[in-house]
Structure formats: structure tokens, C-alpha cells
Amino acid sequence: MPVFRADLHVHTVLSPCGDMEQSPRAVVKAAKNKGITLLGIADHNASENVPACVEAARRAGSVTVIPAVEVASVEEVHILGLFPNPADLGAMQGKIHQRLGDDKNVPEKFGYQVIVDHRDNVLGFNDRFLLAATDMDVDTAVRYIREYGGFAVAAHVDRPAFSMTSQLGFVPPAPTFDAIEVSRFADPGEYVDLGYAVIRSSDAHLPGEVGAAYTELELEEPTYDELIMALRGEGGRKVVGYSPTIKVMA
Ligand SMILES: [Zn+2]
Numbered sequence: 001m002p003v004f005r006a007d008l009h010v011h012t013v014l015s016p017c018g019d020m021e022q023s024p025r026a027v028v029k030a031a032k033n034k035g036i037t038l039l040g041i042a043d044h045n046a047s048e049n050v051p052a053c054v055e056a057a058r059r060a061g062s063v064t065v066i067p068a069v070e071v072a073s074v075e076e077v078h079i080l081g082l083f084p085n086p087a088d089l090g091a092m093q094g095k096i097h098q099r100l101g102d103d104k105n106v107p108e109k110f111g112y113q114v115i116v117d118h119r120d121n122v123l124g125f126n127d128r129f130l131l132a133a134t135d136m137d138v139d140t141a142v143r144y145i146r147e148y149g150g151f152a153v154a155a156h157v158d159r160p161a162f163s164m165t166s167q168l169g170f171v172p173p174a175p176t177f178d179a180i181e182v183s184r185f186a187d188p189g190e191y192v193d194l195g196y197a198v199i200r201s202s203d204a205h206l207p208g209e210v211g212a213a214y215t216e217l218e219l220e221e222p223t224y225d226e227l228i229m230a231l232r233g234e235g236g237r238k239v240v241g242y243s244p245t246i247k248v249m250a
């Protein structure tokens with residue numbers, strides 16, 4: 001079975017912290033250059049740029065966009081929801097809109113939240129404060145992701161902010177989530193005892209970071225269904241490797 005590289009956690013200009021260069025075309029081009037075939041587009045509590053990324057990828061060829069969103073729970077834990085198509089993601093997005101506070105973004109302070117088309121034309125701005133937490137606790141956010149047909153991944157569990165470890169002190173064993181994600185700085189092998197598939201992603205906010213961390217998967221073809229089979233260990237599909245772990249000197 002062929003091996004494909006997946007970077008399933010990449011932000012766009014819609015995230016206030018996303019670089020203004022992080023447009024759909026730039027993200028797709030960077031993924032292609034890095035040999036990333038499965039590209040998860042996951043902005044903070046928002047997903048308006050997913051259709052543009054899907055279209056940019058279709059035009060560029062050889063990259064499959066996985067519609068996704070990075071939900072912030074009330075505990076300020078980040079959870080990735082991966083979805084089979086933009087419509088199912090849209091249902092989850094509706095729930096996030098209901099559960100996110102009404103605070104407005106202050107672009108001069110936090111950054112612009114830009115909605116674009118597949119040619120990188122600006123269509124508008126999301127004026128909600130997307131870096132805010134929703135009022136859903138972790139279990140509720142996971143329940144909704146699953147209810148709307150998605151796959152729930154505890155994001156960057158090794159990181160010192162916005163992770164299960166930093167906010168709640170531990171990562172509960174399966175099946176609280178469907179999989180867990182580590183950054184480029186953690187050894188995925190340290191988490192296997194929890195009973196989850198472990199992915200590694202870049203959490204890129206700049207084009208130069210796209211594909212800087214990735215998961216290698218054996219799949220028949222690079223599709224959402226095959227990806228989920230691999231993360232569930234079904235049908236011989238599986239996670240077979242990762243980009244290198246970066247050692248940080250204490
Ligand atoms: Zn995050």
C-alpha cells in the first residue's frame with residue numbers, strides 16, 4: 001500500500017494569529033512543495049476558508065483538503081474536528097457559532113480574520129473574536145464533532161498552552177477522543193499507551209511552516225475515509241511514521 005504524508009492542522013488568514021500570507025493558494029502550494037497529500041485546514045472556531053482551500057487544491061492537483069476546525073473548549077483546550085465534507089463541517093460550525101461568545105475581534109490588537117476565495121480575493125472579515133473559548137466543555141465538543149459525522153482529535157497534547165496537558169493536567173485514555181495530536185517537539189511513542197492513534201501536525205500559521213511536521217500513513221488512496229480507516233487501524237490502513245522529532249534543549 002502506498003504511503004502518504006498528512007499535515008492535518010494548518011491555519012489560514014481567517015485565524016487572527018495566521019500570517020497574512022497564509023492564503024488558500026499559498027497554503028496549498030506550500031503543502032504540494034513539501035509532499036503533503038492530505039492537508040487539514042483548521043482555523044480557530046471558524047471554517048469559512050475551507051471551500052476556497054478545497055477549490056485551490058482541486059486546481060493545483062495532488063493535494064486533498066480535509067475540512068476541519070480547531071474548537072476551543074470552555075477549559076481552553078483545543079480540539080481538532082476533522083470532517084468528511086464541508087457540509088458536515090458546516091453543521092459543526094453552526095454549533096460553534098451558537099456556543100462562542102459575542103465578543104468582537106479587535107483586528108489591530110489580535111489580527112485580521114480574513115475570508116477569501118480560491119484566488120485569494122478578499123470576500124470579507126469574520127468579526128467574532130475567534131480566539132475566545134466556546135462554552136462547550138471538552139466532552140460536549142467531542143460529542144458534537146462525532147454527532148455531526150466528524151473525528152475528534154485532542155490537539156497538540158504536549159504543548160504548554162491550550163492543550164489537555166496544560167489545561168487539565170493529563171490526557172485521558174481512549175475513547176475520550178478519536179485520536180490525539182503531538183507537535184514536532186514530542187515523541188509520539190510516549191503516548192501509545194493511552195490507546196489512541198497519534199498524529200503529528202505542523203499547526204502552521206505561516207506558509208513556511210506548512211508540512212514542517214506530518215504523519216505518514218499507508219492508504220489505498222488519499223481520501224478522508226481512508227485516513228479515518230488508518231487512524232482506526234482498519235483494513236490494513238495504518239500510521240507508519242512521522243516527520244522527525246525536534247529535540248529542545250532545556
Ligand atoms: Zn491550538
Ligand SMILES: [Zn+2]
Pocket residue numbers: 009011070203
Ligand atoms: Zn492550531
